[in-house]
Each structure stands twice: as structure tokens, then as C-alpha cells.
Amino acid sequence: MAEKILKGTWLTGWDPEDEDAWRRSGHQVARRNLALSILCEHISFSVWTLWSVLVLFMTPEIGLAFDPGEKFLLVATPTVVGALLRLPYSHAVTRFGGRNWTVFALLLLLVPTLLALYFIRQPGTPLWVFLLIGALGGVGGGNFASSMTNITAFFPQRHQGWALGLNAGGGNLGVAAVQLLGLAVIHTAGRDHPEYVAAVYLPLILLAAALAARLMDNVDAVRTVPGAQREAVRRADTWWISLLYVGTFGSFIGFGFAFGLVLQNEFGASPVQAMGYTFLGPLLGSLSRPVGGRLADRLGGARVTLWTFLAMGTGTLVLIIAARTGSFGLFVAGFSALFLLSGLGNGSAYKMIPAVFARRAENEVTSGHDATEAFARARRLSGAAIAVAGAVGALGGAAINLAFKASYADGSGSGTPAFLTFLGYYAMCVLIIRFVYLRRTPTRATAPGDVREASRA
Structure with a gap:
């Protein structure tokens, strides 16, 4: 497949739905690009969430004394910037190519990493400097959208839940x-050397960029016709699924940034104690994301996402009980469960996007439209909708950190008001899925739980 359609640095005429070509060599090309995409996105996420670790080192002992509200603001800043960059990053990969943009975006990570390496060791550095560096670190969050849009084009629709889940989970x-790196630095070098955390990523960024330049492909299937994102934002389903993704990915990334600070403010945990637990939740959420995608491939994205939100609501109630009873163990267990569930929901919610647009294409074919054109258009709109959902979902992470900031700012030392807010949002998501996506009986052409879109007035 690939050897017959390679043209310069671009794969042209790429069609993963061609089963014969997929079996011959297409799956090998797709999996190679997926493996490199996972590596590059992994490093991007690490740089994006770097300040979730560095804030735990920022103590009066190294000349950086900030109150809890300022620290929550600092970890929220890269989240907001990463969310805002997701739409332009997703568009950029359709214009410049997946390989080309991946290499450029990785090298851009050197800027916030070098700045963090220098300024974290400068006593008396004002908050605005760290906010600026954190904002620059937001470019790592933008890489998620370009990576997901790129990988969507490589895999057939029947494997996209697995592929997107694996890419995002990695x-x-x-x-x-x-966070594990931060814990290792504390145990080996002590609490006075946060710069070592940033220093580790400099050679990793350069290595990943070199591998991407050598082994990844650009593919013409990811290119979108002008206005694809504008058309996607006019679709109601894009916004419904975006709201769901706020609840899943917003929870994952928001909790990932805030978990250590919450343990410090809720239970008075030391930086070492906080970091000893903070890696566990994100690890569970990352590993469960491909599982959520696989379950959605088999059972339907809407059904899996519904049960996930019901379970997340239960987990949030556990956090409220643990906070009120002062049970540290129950609190950590509840938070870890929320991470795992948010990972499942991330995979299943993203699976809903290609399923919905594929169903639209089926409806167009039934109405007499050309099948090739209809499904090609559905794939392009899926990529655009994924970018929108990713951007909106990441903003949910910032909202979570701001909710914690407001909750702890009242002097009560309790995150319960924030947890109650999250509980209400999860309940709203359950209603959206139940009345928008599970109100009709599935047809044979759809996976269970991914039902025909309701007609619009």
C-alpha cells in the first residue's frame, strides 16, 4: 500500500477503509506512525503538566513562597493556553502535515523547558514570570489535538476507538x-533541586523530534477542505460531545494538575507525601483510556460514557465523605478511582465522534450521495470535531483548578464546594447522554449505544 502511494514526503491516496490494502501493508504504516505519535505526545504532556510538580517544590526554603491560590492559578495557566491552542494546532497538522508539524511542535517545547530550568532556581522570582513560563508550557497541551487529528486519518473507523485511546493514553x-520523575528527584537530590525535573526533558525532546523526522509520515487524508472546522462547530453533536469531554478529560487533566496541591491543603501533606501519591491517579487514568476506547468499539461510546459518569458521581460522593471524616486513605482511593474512570470516559467519549459522523455519512449514502465522498467528508469532519472537543475539554481542566482555588480561598481548608460542583456537572452529562444519544433503539448499522442522531427541527 504505502510503497505504491508514496510521493515525496506525503502518502497520497491513503484509504484505511480499503481492507485488502490495510492487510497488505497499511496496518504497518499506521502502527509505526501511532508508536511515534504516542512517544511525542507523551513528552508533550509531561512538559505541559511540568508545573503540577514544580509548584510542590516552591517553598520558602528555596526563596519561592506563594500562597495556595497563587499556586492553583499557576497550574491552571498552562491548562488554559493548551486548550486555546488545540484548534489552531489541529488545523496546522492538516496544512503542514502530521510529521512536519510534530517535529516543529516538539522543538518548540524547548523554550518553556529551558526557562523553567533557569527561573525555578532564582530566589525571589515574581509570580508573573512563572505564569508566563507556564503559559508557554501550554504548547504541550496543543500537541494533543494535532496528534489525535493526525492519527484519526491513519486508521479505519472500526479501529479508531482503540487507536485514539492508545494514542491519548500514551x-x-x-x-x-x-510526577514520578519529581518523586525520584526528591529522593535522590532533595527538595532543593527542582531544576533537575525540567533538565531531564531537554534531551528527550531532541530525541523524539529526530525520530519523528525520520520515521513518521505526512498523509494527504488528514488535509481538510477550507472551512471544515467552521462546519464542525455548526453541528450540535460537536458541542454535546464537547460538554461530555469537559467531564472526562477536563477531570483527568484538572485533577492531574491539582491532586498534589489538594492533598497539601486538605490534609496538610508535605511535598514528599503529596508526590508519593499524585502519580498513581494519572497512571490509572492513562492506562484505562485505551480500555475505554476498546469497550466503546464493542459496546458503543454513548453507553460506556453513560456508565462512566454514573460511577464518577459515586466517586465524587466518596471524596466528600472522606474530606468530612478526615480519612486520608479513603480520599486517595476515591481520587484514584476518579482518575481511572475519567480515563475510561476519555476513550469512550472520543469514540463517539467518528461514530456519529460515520452515521451521518451512511444517511447520506442512503439518500443517494456518493459513498466515497460522503465517508471522506465524515472523516474530515471527525478530525475537526475532535479538535473542538479537545479544546473545550481541556478548558474543563482549568475550570477544575479555578474551582479548587475558590474553594480553598475562603479559609475553610475544604474542597467540598468544588466537589459538589463536579457532582452537578457529572449529573448533567448523564442527562445529555440519556436524552440525546440513548433515546432511540440502535439500528443494525450502528454499534450498541451509538444511535442515529435525532432529527433537527
């Missing part, structure tokens, strides 16, 4: 990896 592992 990237999400960067959240756990940077």
Missing part, C-alpha cells in the same frame, strides 16, 4: 511520568 501517561 500521551496521558506523561502526567504520571513527570
Whole structure:
């Protein structure tokens, strides 16, 4: 397949739905690009969430004394920037190519990493400097959208839940990896050397960029016609699924940034104690994301996402009980469960996007439209909708950190008001799935739980 359609640095005429070509060589090309994409996204997530670790080192002992509200603001800043960059990053990969943009975006990570390496060791550095560096670190969050849009084009629709879940899950592992690295630095070099955490990523960024340049492909299937994102944002389903993704990915990334600070403020945990637990939740959430995608491939994205939100609501109630009773063990267990469930929901919610647009294409073919054109258009709109959902979902992470900031700012030392807010949002997501996506009986052409879209007035 690939050897017959290679043209310069681009794969042209790529069609993963061609089963014969997929079996011959297409699956090998797709899996090679997926493996490199996972590596690059993993490093991007680590740099994006770097400040979730560095804030735990920021103590008066090294000349950086900031109150809890300022620290929550600092970890929220890269989340917001990463969310805002996801739409332009997704568009960029359709214009410049997956390989080309991946290499450029990786090298761009050197800027915030070098700045963090220098300024974290400068006593008396004002908060605005760290906020600026954190904002620059947001470029790592933008890489998620370009990576997911790129990988969507490589795999047939029947494997996209698995492929997207694996790609995102491998990237999400960067959240756990940077926290494990912080713990390792504390145990080997002590609490006075946070710069070592940033220093580790400099050679890794260069290595990943070199591998991407050598082994990844650009593929013409990812290129979108002008206005694809504009058309996607006019579709109601894009926004419904975006709201769901706020609840899943927003929870994962928001909790990933905030978990250590919450343990410090809720239970008075030391930096060492906090970091000893903070890696566990993101690790579980990252590993469960491909599982959520696989379950959605088999059972339907809407059904899996519904049960996930019901379970997340239960987990949030556990956190409220643990906070009120002062049970540290129950609190950590509840938070870890929420991470795992948010990972499952990430995979299943993303699976809903190609399923919905594929169903639209089926409806167009039934109405007499050309099948090749209809499904090609559905794939392009899926990529655009994925970018929108990714951007909106990441903003949910910032909202979670701001909710914690407001909750702990009242002097009560309790995150219960924030947890109650999250519980209400999860309940809203359950209603969206139940009345928008599970109100009709599935047809034979759809996976269970991914039902025909309701007609619009």
C-alpha cells in the first residue's frame, strides 16, 4: 500500500477503509506512525503538566513562597493556553502535515523547558514570570489535538476507538511520568533541586523530534477542505460531545494538575507525601483510556460514557465523605478511582465522534450521495470535531483548578464546594447522554449505544 502511494514526503491516496490494502501493508504504516505519535505526545504532556510538580517544590526554603491560590492559578495557566491552542494546532497538522508539524511542535517545547530550568532556581522570582513560563508550557497541551487529528486519518473507523485511546493514553501517561520523575528527584537530590525535573526533558525532546523526522509520515487524508472546522462547530453533536469531554478529560487533566496541591491543603501533606501519591491517579487514568476506547468499539461510546459518569458521581460522593471524616486513605482511593474512570470516559467519549459522523455519512449514502465522498467528508469532519472537543475539554481542566482555588480561598481548608460542583456537572452529562444519544433503539448499522442522531427541527 504505502510503497505504491508514496510521493515525496506525503502518502497520497491513503484509504484505511480499503481492507485488502490495510492487510497488505497499511496496518504497518499506521502502527509505526501511532508508536511515534504516542512517544511525542507523551513528552508533550509531561512538559505541559511540568508545573503540577514544580509548584510542590516552591517553598520558602528555596526563596519561592506563594500562597495556595497563587499556586492553583499557576497550574491552571498552562491548562488554559493548551486548550486555546488545540484548534489552531489541529488545523496546522492538516496544512503542514502530521510529521512536519510534530517535529516543529516538539522543538518548540524547548523554550518553556529551558526557562523553567533557569527561573525555578532564582530566589525571589515574581509570580508573573512563572505564569508566563507556564503559559508557554501550554504548547504541550496543543500537541494533543494535532496528534489525535493526525492519527484519526491513519486508521479505519472500526479501529479508531482503540487507536485514539492508545494514542491519548500514551500521551496521558506523561502526567504520571513527570510526577514520578519529581518523586525520584526528591529522593535522590532533595527538595532543593527542582531544576533537575525540567533538565531531564531537554534531551528527550531532541530525541523524539529526530525520530519523528525520520520515521513518521505526512498523509494527504488528514488535509481538510477550507472551512471544515467552521462546519464542525455548526453541528450540535460537536458541542454535546464537547460538554461530555469537559467531564472526562477536563477531570483527568484538572485533577492531574491539582491532586498534589489538594492533598497539601486538605490534609496538610508535605511535598514528599503529596508526590508519593499524585502519580498513581494519572497512571490509572492513562492506562484505562485505551480500555475505554476498546469497550466503546464493542459496546458503543454513548453507553460506556453513560456508565462512566454514573460511577464518577459515586466517586465524587466518596471524596466528600472522606474530606468530612478526615480519612486520608479513603480520599486517595476515591481520587484514584476518579482518575481511572475519567480515563475510561476519555476513550469512550472520543469514540463517539467518528461514530456519529460515520452515521451521518451512511444517511447520506442512503439518500443517494456518493459513498466515497460522503465517508471522506465524515472523516474530515471527525478530525475537526475532535479538535473542538479537545479544546473545550481541556478548558474543563482549568475550570477544575479555578474551582479548587475558590474553594480553598475562603479559609475553610475544604474542597467540598468544588466537589459538589463536579457532582452537578457529572449529573448533567448523564442527562445529555440519556436524552440525546440513548433515546432511540440502535439500528443494525450502528454499534450498541451509538444511535442515529435525532432529527433537527
